[in-house]
Each structure stands twice: as structure tokens, then as C-alpha cells.
Amino acid sequence: MRELTIAGLARAGGVGVETVRYYQRRGLLETPERLGSLGHGSGVRRYGEQDVSRLRFIRSAQAAGFTLEQIAELIALDATDDRTRARELAKERIAALDAKIAEMKAARDALSRLARACDDGSGGPCPIITAFEPS
Amino acid sequence: MRELTIAGLARAGGVGVETVRYYQRRGLLETPERLGSLGHGSGVRRYGEQDVSRLRFIRSAQAAGFTLEQIAELIALDATDDRTRARELAKERIAALDAKIAEMKAARDALSRLARACDDGSGGPCPIITAFEPS
DNA sequence: ATAAGGTCTGTACCATGGTACGGAGTCAAG
DNA sequence: CTTGACTCCGTACCATGGTACAGACCTTAT
Numbered sequence: 001m002r003e004l005t006i007a008g009l010a011r012a013g014g015v016g017v018e019t020v021r022y023y024q025r026r027g028l029l030e031t032p033e034r035l036g037s038l039g040h041g042s043g044v045r046r047y048g049e050q051d052v053s054r055l056r057f058i059r060s061a062q063a064a065g066f067t068l069e070q071i072a073e074l075i076a077l078d079a080t081d082d083r084t085r086a087r088e089l090a091k092e093r094i095a096a097l098d099a100k101i102a103e104m105k106a107a108r109d110a111l112s113r114l115a116r117a118c119d120d121g122s123g124g125p126c127p128i129i130t131a132f133e134p135s
Numbered sequence: 136m137r138e139l140t141i142a143g144l145a146r147a148g149g150v151g152v153e154t155v156r157y158y159q160r161r162g163l164l165e166t167p168e169r170l171g172s173l174g175h176g177s178g179v180r181r182y183g184e185q186d187v188s189r190l191r192f193i194r195s196a197q198a199a200g201f202t203l204e205q206i207a208e209l210i211a212l213d214a215t216d217d218r219t220r221a222r223e224l225a226k227e228r229i230a231a232l233d234a235k236i237a238e239m240k241a242a243r244d245a246l247s248r249l250a251r252a253c254d255d256g257s258g259g260p261c262p263i264i265t266a267f268e269p270s
Numbered sequence: 271a272t273a274a275g276g277t278c279t280g281t282a283c284c285a286t287g288g289t290a291c292g293g294a295g296t297c298a299a300g
Numbered sequence: 301c302t303t304g305a306c307t308c309c310g311t312a313c314c315a316t317g318g319t320a321c322a323g324a325c326c327t328t329a330t
Contacts, residue, residue, distance in 0.1 A: 005277075015317080048205060064239070074264075090250040090253070094250065097243045101243070105230055107198050133191070151289075178296065
């Protein structure tokens with residue numbers, strides 16, 4: 001454990017080094033002490049499994065639509081045991097996610113209709129703008 | 136037709152006046168001539184049904200994940216009859232949408248698991264970060 | 271022991287999608 | 301014919317989530 005340099009951590013999380021540093025600045029990832037090979041405290045930072053899983057969590061939570069600020073709260077929350085708040089945030093996000101998913105499905109269907117209408121075979125119109133009008 | 140002022144158009148589209156102007160600057164909405172009550176060309180711009188439906192289209196397309204730049208292309212495309220390109224864009228976006236929807240469903244399920252785990256009833260743990268790990 | 275390549279810090283810059291504001295002009299009601 | 305609300309225009313500013321240096325330092329292989 002604690003064997004990765006920042007580049008390794010970034011690779012493991014599928015992000016760039018600068019992004020890791022950015023998350024550190026935002027308080028989403030820790031910035032461990034710089035450890036020299038002889039303990040003189042001015043070496044390089046090392047990261048381990050904890051950090052990798054935290055980084056992956058950040059990416060997943062982003063995919064779930066949480067902002068970085070909310071993710072910071074989730075991480076803080078993970079350390080405490082405030083189940084009530086955790087559930088609250090989860091439920092809020094589930095509702096938002098459900099709404100967004102429905103919206104995207106509707107958009108998907110509109111696009112699907114559009115693609116079919118604009119098939120070269122049919123001689124009909126291919127009206128992009130009206131394709132999104134409430135059908 | 137062509138009876139709305141910019142505030143009316145904005146209201147009809149559910150956006151702010153500044154947003155309408157922004158879309159005009161981006162070339163997504165037209166900026167008609169300023170018409171004075173006596174035709175002296177220095178009055179106020181008026182907007183009609185076309186503009187409203189265009190504005191609504193912009194919002195829907197945004198919900199579908201198109202960027203404003205892509206939306207500009209869609210609008211331009213709507214005027215031409217390039218069915219091939221229209222289909223292409225639609226299909227691209229459908230694929231992206233499908234991927235995103237799947238991702239969001241996965242996130243939703245992770246959150247759902249989390250909310251259940253953090254139910255006050257269960258005495259178990261309420262581990263936010265690990266809730267997102269590939270189950 | 272030196273050179274190459276990664277790290278660290280600070281700061282600057284970027285794209286996207288707005289939002290705000292000052293100052294001048296215009297319109298509509300009283 | 302004034303007053304208040306709205307419009308127009310230009311420009312500045314904002315939040316979010318990064319991305320990109322430069323210059324100094326550290327580590328590692330040769």
C-alpha cells in the first residue's frame with residue numbers, strides 16, 4: 001500500500017495528473033506528506049488503495065450527477081455516521097436522476113423519430129425543429 | 136404573429152431575457168429588425184410563433200445533451216435538406232444518450248442500495264464510498 | 271555524478287452556458 | 301408630456317470543472 005505516485009493514481013482513476021491535483025485543491029482527495037527515501041520530508045507523495053477507490057468514487061458520483069461540492073459532502077459524510085443526511089442526499093439525487101432519465105428517454109425517442117423521418121427512403125419531410133415538439 | 140417583445144419570448148420559452156440575447160449572440164435565435172410604431176426603424180424587436188418554437192427546440196435539444204454549437208448546426212440543417220447529416224447527428228446522439236442513460240441507471244441503483252443500507256432500521260454500516268464500487 | 275523524467279507549487283488560462291449591469295433609447299398609461 | 305417600465309448594446313463577470321504552464325526540486329537509471 002501507498003506505493004503509487006501521483007501519475008499512478010491518476011492512471012488508476014482514469015484521469016490526468018492535473019485533475020488529481022485539482023481534486024486535492026477542492027478537498028476531494030488527500031494530499032499526504034511528501035516522504036523522501038530517507039525520511040527527510042521533502043520527497044514525493046505516495047498514494048494507496050484508499051486513494052484509488054476515493055478517486056473512482058468521485059468519478060462514479062459525477063456520473064450520478066453530483067457536483068464536486070456535493071461529492072465533497074458525501075466524502076465528509078462517509079467519515080461520520082450521519083445516516084439521515086446520507087439517505088437524504090441519496091434520495092434527492094435518485095429523484096433528480098429519475099427525472100433526468102425520463103427527460104433523456106423522451107429526447108431519445110424524439111431523435112429516434114427524427115432519424116426515421118429523415119431516412120432517405122421516405123420522401124417525406126425531415127423537420128428537425130418540430131421533431132422535438134410535444135408529440 | 137410577431138406580437139411578443141423579448142420578455143414575452145423569454146417567458147414563453149421559460150428562460151430569462153439575457154438568455155434570449157445570449158442565444159441571439161450565439162446565432163441560435165434571429166434578431167429581427169427593430170420596428171418603431173411609425174416604421175422609423177429604431178423601435179423594438181418583435182417575435183412570433185416561429186421564435187417561440189425555436190427557443191423551445193433549443194431547450195429540448197439541450198435536454199438531449201446537444202451543445203449550443205451542435206444545436207446551431209441542427210438549426211442550420213433544418214433549413215437545408217441534408218437528411219444524411221441529420222440522421223448522422225441523430226444517431227450519434229442516440230448512442231451517446233443510451234450510454235448516458237445506462238450510466239445514470241447504474242448510478243441510480245447504487246444510490247438506491249446506499250439509501251437502503253443507510254436506513255435507520257438496519258444496524259449495518261452506511262458506507263457511501265463503497266456503495267459505488269462495482270457490485 | 272549526471273541526465274532524463276516525474277513531482278511540486280503557484281498561477282494562469284480555457285470552454286461552456288449563462289447572468290449582470292450601466293447608460294441610452296423607446297413605449298405606453300395616465 | 302411626463303414617468304415608469306421595458307429594450308438595446310456593449311462589456312464585464314460568474315460558476316463549474318478542468319487543463320497548462322514555468323521553474324524549482326526530487327528520484328532513478330546509467
